[in-house]
Amino acid sequence: MLPSSGRDAADLSRPGRGSRQGNRLRLQLMHPDPRPLVLSLTGITKRFGPLTANDRIDLDVRAGEIVALLGENGAGKTTLMSILFGHYVADEGTVNVAGTGGQLAPLPGGSAEAALEAGIGMVHQHFALAENLTGFENIVLGTQSLWSTRLKRREARARVERLIEESGLAADLDVPVARLSVGEQQRIEILKALYRDVRVLILDEPTAVLTPQEADGLAATVRRLAGRGLAVIFISHKLHEVLALCERVVVLRGGAKVADRPTAGADRATLAELMVGRAIPARERPPTTPGASVLELRAASVGKPGQRDRLEAADLVLRAGEIVGIAGVSGNGQGALAALVAGLAAARSGEVTIAGAPAGEADPAGRIAAGVGRIPEDRHRDGTIGALSVAENYVLETVSEAGNQAFGFLRRAGIRARTGEAIRAYDIRCPGPDAAIRALSGGNMQKVVLARVLERAPRLILAHQPTRGLDIGATTEVHRRLIAARGRGAGVLLISEDLDELFALSDRIAVVHAGHLSPAMVAEGLDVRTVGLMMAGHMPGEAA
Amino acid sequence: MIRFVPRERTPLWLTIAVPVGSGLAALLLTALPLALSGAPILDAFRLMALGAAGSGFALAETLTRATPLIFTGLAAAVAFRAKLWNIGAEGQLYAGALATVALGAGLIEAPAYVLLPLVLLAGALAGAALLLVPVLFKSRFGADEVVVTLLMNFIVLLFVQMMIEGPMKDEMALGWPQSAPVLDEATLPKLFTGLRLHWGLVIAVAAAVLLHVLISRTVWGFRIRAVGENARAARYAGLPVGRSLALVGLLSGGLAGLAGASEVAGLKGYLTSDLSPGFGYAGIVVATLANLSPLGVVPSAIFIAAVFVGADSMSRAIGVSNYLADLVVAFALLSVLIGGLLTRFRLVLVRREAA
Structure with missing residues (x-):
């Protein structure tokens, strides 16, 4: 059940030879990988003021390879991908991409067009689809001039259908995207990238919105695509998926690359430890006897x-x-x-x-x-008020109770003191009770909500x-x-x-x-x- | 290429520097059309400054003009804090003035310490009642308060005209459409003899301080801020969203009503249909310039008043149209909006490498 992604195309077209492949994989890794490099990042460094978001990161991706990019929030994954896509310009380091001839050439920084031109495509976690257009229209959107004729349309249609056949990405092309299921929308997104002849496909948390069956389908598709020579960078935090799908895993922590290893021989605990930098205590669920x-x-x-x-x-x-x-x-x-x-x-x-x-x-x-303690789904929209302070958010539900007010006036010292206790008890990383809560990271914001509910x-x-x-x-x-x-x-x-x-x-x-x-x-x-x-x-x- | 990076917190100096800088920038920008019209720029600005603050009399005039602007500025600030877009302060001002005249022009006779608070309260209540209608429409039917409050301005102004040409017309006014004057007992005393400056200013500044305390220190103010910043989360947290909005409506309308009451009881003595040269609308500018801070409304109102009083005086001296004042105010508003961007974002210069 270990990595079954493609060493070469021939192998991949015949899936289901799991363990034998695993052995072969280990053997082959002792020799240099014969597949050509399609993407090579060297020494990428990006600083935002005092923060080093990317610290001398090297990343090589070969044709037909599925590489997992792992890391916690703030580890630098997003920054790295943003540099690749020209949204940021790296302070140091170079991005090299293989051209059509297979020669590596530096990718000009700061240009999203250049990245697309070079064959890099990305499917974001939140899809970028025009919901009122059909799947087909979304796929070809922007690739044809406004004056394109019906003939070209027919040509494009034939090409999209060929892509569907080759990749197995089944999706209804003639229905407005808004009416498609999430899984279908995702397939449209991938088709959109394939239609643009991507050679490197980045999938950002692709299974977050899928049922387990849909996720399996996606994994099969990704393997098939890799078998045809597509390089895939798979960003996820679901470690079992990473282990099942990817042949190599790159772990970022605190902006630096802390591991770049084959998934063979790795398990979830080691990967989690690499991401977090310390051992994760196993969850213990002591038995209880349910009451009323x-x-x-x-x-x-x-x-x-x-x-x-x-x-x-x-x-x-x-x-x-x-x-x-x-x-x-x-x-x-x-x-x-x-x-x-x-x-x-x-x-x-x-x-x-x-x-x-x-x-x-x-x-x-x-x-x-x-x-009733309520932890809302969307902490930004329902759980917190961004412009108010941590303390004010902490007492949001209880502000009119006796401890927090006297004769209609806020007891600010008491509120601040109690918030300070919660900050310590829940290990909320923030400048203090008076900091605006929107300055906090998602995790710390959620801890404020949690503290408010559980206290x-x-x-x-x-x-x-x-x-x-x-x-x-x-x-x-x-x-x-x-x-x-x-x-x-x-x-x-x-x-x-x-x-x-x-x-x-x-x-x-x-x-x-x-x-x-x-x-x-x-x-x-x-x-x-x-x-x-x-x-x-x-x-x-x-x-x- | 310039990139906007959100600030985690705005330094205090910047929150003060932005409105002050905007005022200065507005004056600088106004120099351009001044020069185009061939007027002597430095002379014009000197005359404006003298006209606004060159003497005790000029200063008193500026503060007199600032008084209603503080009230309407506070009315806009408290409403906008709660994202209640009250564009109807002009109408609420007239409603307040009407109530003051109705009560103070002889309907009730009482000593000043009874009648004066009574007429001011009546003015505030009239303004509050007027804004309560759109607030209720908003929370009941989702009616857009911008449209309702804006259109109600015209209804109120026409109603005022009807009243002062009809039932409330002063028979002694030689046919001018104006109401009977309020009694001496319903008149706000002057602050200094010989100047028009009256106790309305003191009440206005006190209102600013009280509103500041209310918003930043009380449970009511907390709810107002919470509802204004994120009504969904406020509702989720069980805060009374509808009641908080109603309270804001009462406060905002009441303050605008007080502007009218103070103008009648402190300055004019009677009601005409040109009592306010757009104080209600100018209050929005005042509040914006003050970044919706009640305490900031006071200097902001004084600045706007100084621009108007100074421009009036300058235009009398060298014949440049006093529309210049509107220009300064408009430029100030634009500058502060751009400045507001600076308080929320840092500008970072990104060098774009040649492709």
Whole structure:
């Protein structure tokens, strides 16, 4: 099951010879790699004031190679890719790209056009598609002059269809992109890059939005493309994917390259350690005995019937001292469920009981008072107020309580002192309680939200995508805190798209698809493929 | 190539330097059309400075003019802080003036220490009530408050004209459309004998200090800031968004109403339809120049007032049109908007290598 990506094209066209390839790989690495270099970065250094974002980074990529680029947030991945694409100019170092003849030639810095011209393509995590145009129009957009004739269009069409055939990237070309699934949109993005004759394809967190099955499909495609000589740089933080797909892994930490090694012989723990720079403590989930129910849904419906993100007659019981995970591709009803628990929406029909009392109307303040701690999906939009200070954000939900105000006047000294304690207790890296919270990194911002929620010892915790966009260190911390809250007797509703996270934390897992919530299944012994199928809409009853 | 890099925090000197620099830049930029019109530039600026602050009398005139601008500037500052785009301060000013006249011109007779607070309060309430309508429309039906408040200005002004040509017309005014004068007991005392400067200035400065305390030190102010900066997150955190907006409406409309009340009770004594030469709209400029800081509104209003008073005086002396004042104000506004960019971003020069 180890690296199966292409040593050469012939091998790749016949997939499924995993372990033998692994052996051959190790053998071959003793000899110089025969494949031609297509991209060679040498000594790339980039400083922003006192910060060295990239420190003498070397990176060689050969034709047909799949290289993983690993690193925490702020490790320098984005800066390196931005230099490659001409958004930044490196202070030192050179970028060499193979031309059509295979000769390496320096790439002029600071020019995105030059990068595209040289055959470098990137699929960003957030797609750059014109949603009202069809897939075909998106693919050819910008490659034809405004006066192009029908004939050229037909030619282009034939070429796109040939590309689809060769690469296996199936996608409906004649439907507005907005109506395609996320997976299809991603395939359109990759086709867009291929149409421009890329020789180096960079995929930025490509599986973040996919179901496990879709991710497998993507991996197969990437292997096939690499087999045809395409060089792929795969940016991800899902280590098992990196190990399964890539033949070589480059790890950045603190702006410097700390490892450049074959994936063969590496495991997740070593890679994680390389990224973080220290050993990651294994997650421990001590057993608990679930207590009384803290959240009960009985045939609860939320949201308008026509809406995609809604709940239809959902049943769910969450008890004290357990974590129930909600799996599903975003937009299938998680938003409605989160809004219901957070107090932003009321159930259209059915019964909702929170901590033994009927939930009633939409009332965020009422939820807080009832002991519901809410970690919103989008900490920038819902969780924090960027222009306000760390202290002000910390007391956002409790500002009118006695400790924070007297006769309507803020008790600023007390607020600041308590925020200082939280900063220490949660290890929030910031200039101080008075710093604007928008100056903080995502992880530290999330720690402020976490501190705000957990300091009130809530009975029910809504954790909606609590680690989205966080690095390993911050993610580990969030997980540790949630498990500790469970141990203390809180019920945790964990809504996540990250199956690793769900399986690592949850006692039971339910799947939501198109507004329908499956019964919660015991997580231990649950097959991840079952969950994946359910996420794609194959509920067990129907699958038979 | 110049790149904008967001600042993590704005240094204090810059928050002061930007408005001051903008004022100076505006004067410099105004020199251009002045020169084109053939006027002696240095003379014109000297006369403007003298006209605005060259004597005790000039200074008092400037401060008299600044008084309503402080009120309307505060009205705009508090509203814009909460992202409530109140463009209707002009109408609220007239509503306040109307209420002051209605109550102070003989309807109630009482000693000054009762009547004066009463008419000022009436003015504030009238302005507040006027803004409450668009605020309610906004939170109930999502009506755009920019449109509603702007259009209500014209309704109020026409209503004022109707009142002073009709039921409230002063029979002793030889046919001029103006209201009966307010009683002596409803008149704000002058600060110095022989000058038009009145106690309205003191009230305006006090209002600025109170508003500063309210916004930065109280729970109400906290909610106003939270709602203004990110209403979604405020709602998520259980803050009363609708009530906070209503409070802002009351404050903003009330302050604009006070501008009208203070003009009537302190300066004019009666109501005409040219009571305000656009104080309501100028308040937006004042607030913007002050970066929406209540304390900053005071110097900002004095600057704008000085430009207008100085330009008036200069135009009388050398015959350059006093539209010059509008030009200075417009340039100042543009400069401060550009300056605002500097407070939020650092400019970094990026050398582009030749391809």
